Amino acid sequence: MSKHRVAAGALAAVALAAGLVVSGTAEAAAACTFYVSASGSDGNAGTSPDRPWATLERARDHIRQHGLNKDMRADLRVCLRGGRHTRTATFNLAEADSGSNGFKVVYQAYPGETPIIDGGKAVTGWKRVTDRPYFVADVPESAGYADYFRQLYVGGRRAQLAMGKAIVGSGFFDEASIPNPPANPERPTRSYDGVQFPAAGVPAYTNVRDIRLLHIAIGFKIDYFPVVDISASGANKRVRLAQPHFQARLNRDDGFSLDYDDTFYVLNAFEELDSPGEWYLNRATNKVYYHPRAGEDVNQAGAYVPVVETLVNVAGSSPSAKASAIAFDGITFEHGNWLLPRDRFIGGSQAEAQYADDPFKDPNHDGYGGEVPGQIKLTNTRGITFTNNTVRKMGSGGLQLLTGAEDVTVTGNLFHNLTAAGVIAGRWMDVHVDGARRTRNVTISNNVVTDIGDDFFPATGISLMNTYNVAVTHNLVHDTAYMGFHQRKAEEHSLLDGADGIGKTTFSHNEVYNATSKVSWGVHDSGAVYSFGSWPGSVVSHNHVHHSTSTANYYSDNQSHQTRWDYNVGQGGRFDFSPRYRQPLSVYASHNYTDFADNWLGGAIYDGDGRPHVVTDGAWPAEARTIMNQAGLEPAYAGLRWKVPRENLADHSTVSQRSAWNSDLGKLWDGVTDTAEASSNVNESWVQFDLGADYEQFAFTIQQDNCCTWMTTHWKVQRWSAGQNAWIDIMPYQAINTTAPVVYRPPADLATTNIRLYVRNSNQNGKVGVQEFSATGVRK
Incomplete structure (x- = not known):
């Protein structure tokens, strides 16, 4: 090998580490083993850039059928050429697709190009509705559109689902003609079929079955209810909501987080399509409507809706047969769908933990029964790496690490314009699983997570549930609906210490700002950095939280146990160490700084230098300024900060x-x-x-x-x-x-x-x- 070639390869490696785009040199292209292009053919050889295959499945099956991933001597690299690789179904990988001998099967971008794995479909042929400011287009299932979607993206921007003004109910109602559900033997229940409102606040809506009712209460309980019927009743309108979801949600354990005099909004009503940037879906006629923003041409800007739910699924068949040594690098994933809200309510949640259909059958008896899904899922996997990718414009979350996902590396990615968290790790139901099934040994570092939750207000940036040994370091998290970082375990009072238990989270050197962005909608009971329940061995340190719209920058909540909160800086928000702590008290804190005078400090032991230092007039001491300067993306990844439009x-x-x-x-x-x-x-x-x-x-x-x-x-x-x-x-x-x-x-x-x-x-x-x-x- 010539000296010139060695130098070029070294330069390419440095540029990739820095998150820079490397030109498609001959040396870089030679690293590819197989090629896939949206304009290729599965009849091609697939071994050269000008004879690529058309589908990822063709590459996967070729490797599997010829045993190329057995006894490997180098990485196998499947290079995706630039452009849209439109999906009509999930791309599945299993244990048979694993790497071997310490080498990986890598699905990566062709050097210098941007491949997009696209789960959506373009909406074309928009026509102006006569004498109206909005346009209409057809989205029939026969043409490949999904029968349900909650997002429309125009010019790359998420449009706002048509929404009415805030309304407050005047009472619940019970329709005599509708049988009440069986009584709960454990406690009294409320049996109602919906909420009634003063008639003036509820116009005569058409296509009622496509309407959703958004509910916001007690600062953090947000629901999206399907509407069944709207009828007049004297001076009121009765909005009947789908069962059993409304009944279950109405009777959740706290007994006060859903009441008729809370705040409600009508969503996806044709009569509310009255503002630029709003859209409306009529499933009865398979038509979508859009009110363009000022100066916007919807046909030229380009519009997409999601179709496929779950773009990539990597799953071993059992905890003892894991899919392993697989990597994704430099790929853009977009337009994944989420179908569950089509038929049932979503919400009643804290962060990405979803309220159960029937909470009384939930073995944890806490009302939660699962999570908001991600679009790239890992189940029973080992040694998966996810680097330099972009995950955007999704109808749910980004990357989801489920049961049995271990030794996962998530570095240098962009997660933005998502309905839920960029990374969701751990299953809500995985409380008592053994070590082989625990989501564990995960590194999440130097990622940008932003613009989360515009259509799901409980959304967070990075969300952990029942995980062990997760390191979240040097990330930039901002503009998230509810929290920047969230961890909560399924059983509030259990400890589950040890290698097969829950805990040992490291959350350090992260920059978090505007991480509670939906405060103006009444979503305020939150914290930019939040921990709930016993997470023994966890450390929150050297983070910088600023421009938070909630008053709590750092929040150690119920039953926190054996954790440390050290060397953190909070600007414009308090440290909240909840008094609802486990006895004996085992939460420790030192060397923290804030410019918020009214901190809640009853739930921690202040060793070292004592309680958080309250700084006035911006006079941050040297130690605090060092923490601020070193938080967030490391120098090699600093360019990612401006990559998100x-x-x-x-x-x-x-x-x-x-x-x-x-x-x-x-x-x-x-x-x-x-x-x-x-x-x-x-x-x-x-x-x-x-x-x-x-x-x-x-x-x-x-x-x-x-x-x-x-x-x-x-x-x-x-x-x-x-x-x-x-x-x-x-x-x-x-x-x-x-x-x-x-x-x-x-x-x-x-x-x-x-x-x-x-x-x-x-x-x-x-x-x-x-x-x-x-x-x-x-x-x-």
Whole structure:
């Protein structure tokens, strides 16, 4: 081998480790054993880039049939060429597809190309509905569309399911003609068929069976109920909900998390299709409707809906016959479906733990009976690696490690635009399994997890249930609906110590922000970093939590046992060590820092340097600043931070300075236009955004509502000019006198790394407020 070739190979290895794209050199291409292309043919040889196979199954079966993965002497690499590899069914791998002799069977991107394993289908032929602002397209099952889906993606963005305004019920009701379920012998039950509302809040909806009722209560119980019927009853409308789900949920053990005077929203009603970016599915007619955003052409932007549920399933046949030594590298997975909400309710949950159909048959008697699924599943596996991949635009979660998944490495991936957590590890029901069936020995490091839970408000970033020896380190987790990191075991009071038990989680050196993003919807009883129950031997250390919208940055909750919380920094939120602790107290903490004065500290022993240090006026000591600087992605993976496309350049991730805004500044990006505003106690305020790179082709959108007296009368945007060493107006102050979104596009193109929004109130009280602000642009 020539010296030149050695140098090129070394350079490629360094670039891959840094998360960079390597060009398709001859040397890199030669590493491929087989080739798969969306434009290939399964009749080809599959052994050269210009004669690829068409399907992953052809590659899998060829390896299996010829025994190529037996007694291996090198990795077998199946290289996927760029483009969409459209799936109509799950890609399955079993123990027969394992690597051997310390080598792996690798499914990877062809060097320099981006293959997409796509479980969805494009929606085309959109037509404008006469005299209406929305478009319609056909999605019949006969053409390959799923009979049910909860997502529509337009231009890569998740559209909002048509939604009504918040309504509050006036009572439960029991239909005399509908038999009540059998009484629960263990305790009294409530027997109702649905919720009634004042008639003015519930229009005359058509296609009722496709409607879902979103319920939010006590800060963390969120439900999505299928609607069976809506009928008039005097001054009320009765919304009948599907059984047995409503009955089971109504009578869950706490007895107070579902009541008629909670907050409800109607989802997927044609009559609520009234705002840009909303969509509606009519399953009776197999038609989908979409209300385009300002300036958007839905046919040009491209629209997709999910079809296939579970894109990849790696499963050994038993704990003693595991699928092993398989790797996925550099592949994009998108548009996976989730069919369970078609026929039953989802929710009643904490994070990704799902409420059971019949909780009284649940052997743990806690109401939970499973988890939100992931789209890449591992069951009875050993030595699986998942690196440099992108998992996005999913109708459920991302990567799910189920029963018997062990020795798993998850590094350098992007998980974004998902319904549920990027990584879900452990089964809720796997409490008393033996070691071979425990989800254990897992490394989750240097991943970006973001934009989680827009259509499932209990969603988290990384979620553990009944696992052992999981290390979650140096990840960047942000913009998640409910929590950034969550761990909860099925039996609150059990210990299950030892190698076959539950615990020994390491959560360290992670950066977590805006990890409780649905607070503005009433989802507030949470923590950015959260642990519930006994997880002996677990350590939470050297993490940086900031820009959290919930008051709890770090939350050690019920029955916590034998854990440590050390060297953590929390900005804008408290340390919450719950007094609902196990006796004798065995939660320890030291060297923690916060700028939140009202911390809840009854549930921990403060050894070392004592209780969390409360910092004022941003005077963080050297130790705290070191923790902040070392948290998050390591240098080799730092480029991943900007790889996820951001719908709004002006959000939590880019705020760097501000003037006199109050603590509700996060409402500038909450997506809610009927509750409250971000506000300031002076009549002119600004907020600065550092975009991380030069952007151009800007568009700025501002919106306010009539909820408050602090109305903006004028707004402008500035950019930083390094050449002039000054802030320069992109636009002069513009008057605003409407509650509709107002869009400004600069008449001349420009590029900048920093922008400022200025707002002014010329009329009211010397104060000013804004409902929503967004900035879009193209990276230069």
